[in-house]
Amino acid sequence: MTSPEPFRTITCRVNGIARTEAVPVRMSLADFLRDVLGLTGTHLGCEEGQCGACTVVSDGATVRACLLLAVQADGMAIETIEGASDSGRLKDLQEAFYARSALQCGFCTSGILLTADAMLRDDRPVDRRAIREGLTGHICRCTGYHAIVDAIAETAEQRATCDG
Amino acid sequence: MGELGRPGVLGGRVPVPRTKRLLAGRGRYTSDIAAPTALAAAFLRSPHAHARIVSIDTETAKALPGVVALMTGRDLADTVAGFAATTAVHPEMKVPLQRALAVDVARWHGEPVAVVVADTRARAEDAVAAIAVAWEPLPAVTDPATAADAPPIHPDLGTNVALHLEQASDGAAAVFECADRVVERTFSFNRQTGVPMEPRAILADFDPNEGRLQVVMSHQCPHQMQVEFARLLGLAQHRVRITTPDVGGAFGVKQQLYGDELAVAAASVALERPVRFVADRAEAMLSDIQAREHVVGARIALDEDGAITGFAVDDVYAIGPYLQYPRSNLGECRALMTLTGAPYGFDAFAATADIVFQTKAMAGHYRGVGHPLACTVTEALIDEAARASGRDRIEMRKAQIVRSFPHRSPTGVVFERLAFAECFEALGAKVGLPAIAAEVEDARHAGRILGWGIAAFVEQTARGPGFYGQGGQAVSSRDGAVVRLEPSGTIRCLSSVTEQGQGTETGVRQLVARALGLPMDDVEMITGDTATTPHGGGTWGSRAMAIGGQAAWDAAMILRAEILRLAGLLTQRPPEALDLRNGNVVDSETGSALIMLADLAAMAHFQHYQFGTDHQPQLSASAEYGPLNQPFRAGTGIQLSVVEIDPGTGQLVLLRHLVVHEAGRVVNPLLVDEQIRGGVAQGLGAALFEHCAYDEDGRAQATSLSRYIVPMAIDLPDIELVHAASPAFTDDGLGIVGVGEAGTVGAGAALLNAVNDALAATGGRESVFAFPLTPQRILAALGVL
Numbered sequence: 001m002t003s004p005e006p007f008r009t010i011t012c013r014v015n016g017i018a019r020t021e022a023v024p025v026r027m028s029l030a031d032f033l034r035d036v037l038g039l040t041g042t043h044l045g046c047e048e049g050q051c052g053a054c055t056v057v058s059d060g061a062t063v064r065a066c067l068l069l070a071v072q073a074d075g076m077a078i079e080t081i082e083g084a085s086d087s088g089r090l091k092d093l094q095e096a097f098y099a100r101s102a103l104q105c106g107f108c109t110s111g112i113l114l115t116a117d118a119m120l121r122d123d124r125p126v127d128r129r130a131i132r133e134g135l136t137g138h139i140c141r142c143t144g145y146h147a148i149v150d151a152i153a154e155t156a157e158q159r160a161t162c163d164g
Numbered sequence: 165m166g167e168l169g170r171p172g173v174l175g176g177r178v179p180v181p182r183t184k185r186l187l188a189g190r191g192r193y194t195s196d197i198a199a200p201t202a203l204a205a206a207f208l209r210s211p212h213a214h215a216r217i218v219s220i221d222t223e224t225a226k227a228l229p230g231v232v233a234l235m236t237g238r239d240l241a242d243t244v245a246g247f248a249a250t251t252a253v254h255p256e257m258k259v260p261l262q263r264a265l266a267v268d269v270a271r272w273h274g275e276p277v278a279v280v281v282a283d284t285r286a287r288a289e290d291a292v293a294a295i296a297v298a299w300e301p302l303p304a305v306t307d308p309a310t311a312a313d314a315p316p317i318h319p320d321l322g323t324n325v326a327l328h329l330e331q332a333s334d335g336a337a338a339v340f341e342c343a344d345r346v347v348e349r350t351f352s353f354n355r356q357t358g359v360p361m362e363p364r365a366i367l368a369d370f371d372p373n374e375g376r377l378q379v380v381m382s383h384q385c386p387h388q389m390q391v392e393f394a395r396l397l398g399l400a401q402h403r404v405r406i407t408t409p410d411v412g413g414a415f416g417v418k419q420q421l422y423g424d425e426l427a428v429a430a431a432s433v434a435l436e437r438p439v440r441f442v443a444d445r446a447e448a449m450l451s452d453i454q455a456r457e458h459v460v461g462a463r464i465a466l467d468e469d470g471a472i473t474g475f476a477v478d479d480v481y482a483i484g485p486y487l488q489y490p491r492s493n494l495g496e497c498r499a500l501m502t503l504t505g506a507p508y509g510f511d512a513f514a515a516t517a518d519i520v521f522q523t524k525a526m527a528g529h530y531r532g533v534g535h536p537l538a539c540t541v542t543e544a545l546i547d548e549a550a551r552a553s554g555r556d557r558i559e560m561r562k563a564q565i566v567r568s569f570p571h572r573s574p575t576g577v578v579f580e581r582l583a584f585a586e587c588f589e590a591l592g593a594k595v596g597l598p599a600i601a602a603e604v605e606d607a608r609h610a611g612r613i614l615g616w617g618i619a620a621f622v623e624q625t626a627r628g629p630g631f632y633g634q635g636g637q638a639v640s641s642r643d644g645a646v647v648r649l650e651p652s653g654t655i656r657c658l659s660s661v662t663e664q665g666q667g668t669e670t671g672v673r674q675l676v677a678r679a680l681g682l683p684m685d686d687v688e689m690i691t692g693d694t695a696t697t698p699h700g701g702g703t704w705g706s707r708a709m710a711i712g713g714q715a716a717w718d719a720a721m722i723l724r725a726e727i728l729r730l731a732g733l734l735t736q737r738p739p740e741a742l743d744l745r746n747g748n749v750v751d752s753e754t755g756s757a758l759i760m761l762a763d764l765a766a767m768a769h770f771q772h773y774q775f776g777t778d779h780q781p782q783l784s785a786s787a788e789y790g791p792l793n794q795p796f797r798a799g800t801g802i803q804l805s806v807v808e809i810d811p812g813t814g815q816l817v818l819l820r821h822l823v824v825h826e827a828g829r830v831v832n833p834l835l836v837d838e839q840i841r842g843g844v845a846q847g848l849g850a851a852l853f854e855h856c857a858y859d860e861d862g863r864a865q866a867t868s869l870s871r872y873i874v875p876m877a878i879d880l881p882d883i884e885l886v887h888a889a890s891p892a893f894t895d896d897g898l899g900i901v902g903v904g905e906a907g908t909v910g911a912g913a914a915l916l917n918a919v920n921d922a923l924a925a926t927g928g929r930e931s932v933f934a935f936p937l938t939p940q941r942i943l944a945a946l947g948v949l
Contacts, residue, residue: 004229005287026286040196041189043412045361046445050869053361081189094187098179101838105665106186107193107361107412128882135877139869141361141413142665144845144907145877147838 010074014039015083023070029063030054032070033080041081041110045139052138055111056080062118081110090117092158096151104142112138116152126156177834178684180670182663192409194365194382195442202367202438203232205428206288208278208295209450210270213523213862214305214317217268218298220278225294230287233435234295235427236278237265244430245396247421249487251635254494257327260318260521262486264396264426269302271317271485272525273864274450276424281431281439304523304862308459308482311520317485324521326487327494331501332514333574339474339512343465347549352934353537355457355856358530359874360664362412363443364452366425368432376403379429382411384419384662385702390694391638392421392490393429408692411664415846416529417453418664419704421489424451449867454856455530456496457482458537462504464545465512470555472564474512474574475505477541481519488528490637493519498631499534499624502577505542507584507620507800508564513574523862531846532908533705535623540913543619544933547917551924557917558597561620562588569891581891583800583826584620590888591618591802591824600806608925613809613946614819615925617917621910623799625902626710628791642790643707644698645716647676647723649783651769653747653762654686657720660700661712662692666904667835668708672716674831675898679720680727681744682761698788706902709831710797711789714897718787726782731764733775789897799901801825801888803844803914809922811946814939816852816919821911822884828893828901836903841883843907849875851912853936883907 011020014037021036028047033039033056045053047066054065057079084090090113096102103109112135119134120126126134131152132145140148185191222234246261266277278295282288305314311324340346366381377399383389386406394401411418424441432439443451458481465474479500483493497517505513550557565584572578591597604614632639646658657676663669669689677684690696700715701707728739731749735742735758743752749759767774768781775781791797806820823840830836853873857865866872893899912935920931923945930945943949 024286034196038198039189040193041191043191043193043362044195044444045363046869048445048868048870051361051445085188090187094184097187098183101179101183101667101834103183103186103665104667104838104842105361105411105413106183106191109186110189113187132877132880137876139359139361139874139876141359141415141846141874142842143838144841144843144883145875145880146841146883149877149882 008071010071012073012075013077015079025069025071027070028066029068029070029073030065032073033065039080039082043107043110045107050139051108052111052115053108055114057084057114062115081114084114084117093117093151093155096155100147100151102143102147102151108138108140112140112148119152120156120159126153128153175830176832178670178674178832179834180667182669193362193412194367194380194409197367197380197409199367199438199440202440203281203283203435204285204288205279205281205431205439205441206285206292207276207424207447208292209447210266210273210275210277212270212299212301213273214302215270216300216302217266217270217277218300221296222278225280225291228287228291228294230283231280231291232283233281233431234278234291235431237263237267240264240427240430241267243434244426247396247489249489249492251492251494251637253631253635254327258321258323259326259487260321262423262489264423264430271523273862274525276427279427279431281435306522306524306858306860306862308457308480308520308522311482311522312518317521317523326483326519326521329497329501329517330515331576333512336474336476336512336514340463340465340476343473344468345466345549345553346463347545347552348461348463349545349548349933351460351462351541353456353458353460354854354935355454356530356850356854357449357452357454357856358415358417360413360415360417363445363448364418364422364425365442366428367438367440368429369438370432370436372436374403375400377429377433379406381406381408381425382418383408384414384664384704386662386692386694387660387699387702388490388639389421396426397430397433405695408662411662414664414703415531416533416704420453420491420528422451445869446867449872450525450864453488453528453530454525455527456537457527458496460500460537460541462541462545464549466549466553470553470560472508472510474510475542476514477501477504479515479517481517482522483519483527484525485521485523486526488526491529491632491639493528495529496534496537500538502575503535503538503622503624504575506538506573506622507566507582509566511574524858525856525864531843532905535621535905535909536847536912539619539621539909540916543913544916544920547617547920548931558618565620579798580794581893582622582798583888583891586888586891587800587802587824587826590886591804594886595804595822604806613811613922613926614806615918615920615922616804616806617914617921618802618804619910619913619917620802621913623706623902623906623909624796625706625799626791626797627705627707628795630795640699640701642788643700643712643715644786644788645712645719646698646784646786647716647719649723649727649765649768651766653760653765654688655680655682656688656690657716658690658697659712659716660697660702661708662702664703666708666839667832668703668712671709671831671835672713675713675717676720679717679724682747686747698786706904710900710902711791713831713900715787715789717898718789719785722785722787726785727761727764730768730775730781731759734759734764797828797901799825799827799903799906801906801910803910805914805918807915807918807922809942814943814946816937816942818848818881821848821881822886823907824886824888825906826888826890827903828890828899831900837885839903840885840907843905844883844911845875845880847908847911848880848915851915851935851937852879853938855936
């Protein structure tokens with residue numbers, strides 16, 4: 001225990017920017033994003049993969065940042081809510097969530113938005129049942145999910161119209 | 165006031181501006197606040213439900229890298245006062261003194277025993293793991309039914325009964341003796357906890373030069389914490405500042421004083437450094453307030469016509485080893501003893517309650533505080549009585565709802581108004597109950613197990629000073645607001661109510677904008693800062709709009725009068741002939757604009773001589789408000805649940821859930837709807853699977869979100885909402901009723917009644933009165949297990 005904390009230097013792209021940092025090998029990806037890079041939009045609700053608040057996009061797939069170590073992100077491209085939001089690719093979802101008040105405290109919202117977007121980019125049909133299934137793995141304690149399902153369904157319709 | 169109903173910013177489905185920031189990942193929760201020099205705290209927590217601390221060896225831990233300080237309960241006891249939730253309302257209540265960290269004896273699994281402060285959280289946790297404690301385990305007290313007879317966990321109190329209560333209306337015993345029928349059932353309510361997604365968090369920063377403590381924390385009641393931290397740490401109250409930035413949910417569990425948070429503040433004072441503590445989920449499950457563990461024996465008496473003549477309850481309420489501070493635990497018992505039978509007219513009520521200590525986590529207030537118990541007991545007994553006497557449960561209710569007001573219940577409560585007649589009317593207009601019954605019947609003929617049920621509920625909101633204030637507790641039932649006219653003609657509103665996501669700020673902003681004839685965007689809100697906002701209660705008991713909104717409205721109306729007076733001086737018109745609309749002073753008859761508010765504001769700030777030499781323009785106004793002439797405002801509603809039971813697995817599938825609700829003047833229906841839906845989800849979750857389980861040694865089993873199940877999207881149906889017409893208020897003010905707990909109050913009761921309707925239809929005689937409604941319990945009731 002008295003030996004110095006082991007560190008390793010990692011390089012990854014976060015929201016399109018190359019980052020090279022020395023991190024403790026036991027540090028989670030979520031703590032790396034929040035505490036080292038200051039990207040606090042990734043939230044920690046349970047640190048065991050149950051609540052989904054820490055969801056980020058890693059090499060195109062949604063992952064739980066609390067279940068990965070920062071050293072596992074070496075060489076990866078990570079996108080957080082800040083990057084996804086700033087790029088504008090969540091704009092329609094964000095507007096639908098805003099208009100329907102599909103969030104209250106907002107703590108779970110970053111993860112839900114990234115999962116919802118991934119769901120909508122999938123080819124499978126998105127009815128209310130499928131949306132509820134797709135949100136499994138996310139806990140929202142404020143809304144009862146109804147408005148979230150409304151907002152995602154509405155966005156799905158709009159995207160289908162635009163694509164069509 | 166007459167034009168309040170005019171369309172526009174008041175009464176509109178207005179979204180919440182702050183959510184744009186949250187949706188962009190730009191929240192500012194307590195753990196997001198940058199503090200580069202802050203140290204991190206971690207706690208050693210008792211692994212036992214009940215154990216003597218024989219010795220604590222901290223030497224190895226203190227020597228670990230990064231460790232700055234390590235303090236045990238005994239270390240803190242000299243400098244940090246103990247706390248006890250006494251109340252002058254019940255001076256006979258046994259209230260043990262609690263310490264920030266356990267001294268000598270730990271009394272629940274998870275009680276904080278020592279705190280380590282280190283340069284990082286990980287290193288603080290390393291040091292916690294290196295503390296060696298010699299424990300001498302003592303007997304656990306876990307079963308509510310036997311807690312009163314178990315050896316006292318506080319030997320100096322000589323008993324595990326904190327308080328015994330009895331009440332009976334005149335002639336109650338005779339009413340039950342003379343009843344044509346008495347139906348009796350025993351209800352078992354499960355321990356639950358709030359599970360806000362942001363765990364509790366605090367960042368304390370003490371500056372010794374001025375004796376100033378600045379605390380950022382995730383809390384519902386910043387002013388309360390200012391008072392308590394100052395008192396318990398021996399600091400000057402006006403030099404303690406609490407700010408509550410974005411709060412990631414609270415639901416009642418963030419309205420108390422927690423020993424671990426007090427220890428963090430004490431560590432900051434001792435070290436003269438900023439110290440941060442963010443509970444992880446495992447700690448939250450061990451140390452957040454839990455609630456609602458009751459065993460209730462309950463009776464309903466009927467006369468030969470099926471009219472309800474009496475209710476009686478005998479409650480055992482099992483709390484943790486201490487009473488939650490500063491509020492005490494009386495709320496749950498009181499709700500049961502005042503709200504049982506609330507929707508209905510009846511003659512007699514009798515009740516007993518015992519609050520008993522046990523060696524489980526601290527218990528206290530969670531969304532709805534006891535209301536769901538009263539609603540469940542009432543509504544399930546009516547269904548049972550209807551079944552037993554072959555009566556229609558809906559007609560039985562409709563015939564007996566209270567229709568004339570004010571109404572004094574034999575429980576001792578006076579209801580100025582309730583809206584059950586309106587709610588039943590709205591329910592009938594929305595859904596045909598016979599049609600639902602027919603659909604359920606058809607499904608049953610097809611071999612499925614379906615049931616439907618309703619529950620009528622009352623939500624007491626916006627509570628006055630009649631309990632905490634009267635009890636000598638520093639818990640404010642008032643709120644205040646300051647509104648300031650800025651030189652730009654915009655308004656800054658400082659309000660003592662707080663925002664945890666309900667949309668409080670938006671509602672208050674709507675009221676201020678409406679009073680001053682401005683677009684909402686021209687009003688800026690400041691909340692959650694004890695240094696700038698007036699002292700007030702913050703968020704508890706569904707009070708933000710009914711109390712805080714009223715205060716802001718009153719302040720804005722004072723400022724409005726001053727603005728119109730100033731405008732009158734400028735335009736040579738009587739103020740009564742003027743109005744404020746869309747950022748302009750206008751002629752109230754013609755609506756024609758006379759002067760822009762921005763121009764008037766600039767003049768008042770920089771050229772006040774324009775208004776003459778005999779008056780100083782007053783550009784801020786303040787008001788404070790707390791209910792005086794009634795103890796609470798009651799919201800009313802009905803919930804309807806349709807459920808299917810899977811006969812193979814015993815699982816419940818919610819086919820439909822509907823809420824009819826009445827809440828007086830609604831400022832923002834969008835936010836009201838979402839509050840109710842969120843409340844329903846928590847009520848259904850509690851009824852379905854939320855359970856703070858303990859083993860027989862008193863060790864917590866529900867230590868993570870894989871072991872404490874809360875509803876996910878797939879577990880819930882769409883939640884339908886119907887708004888009922890509002891009967892008039894006769895008291896002062898805007899007539900706003902709180903809505904934060906309504907959904908939670910009636911959801912479980914409606915679901916329980918639906919389940920028992922389904923079970924009854926299978927031909928069995930078994931009903932279920934124990935929560936949560938687990939598959940095992942359902943299968944047992946079906947006779948499968």
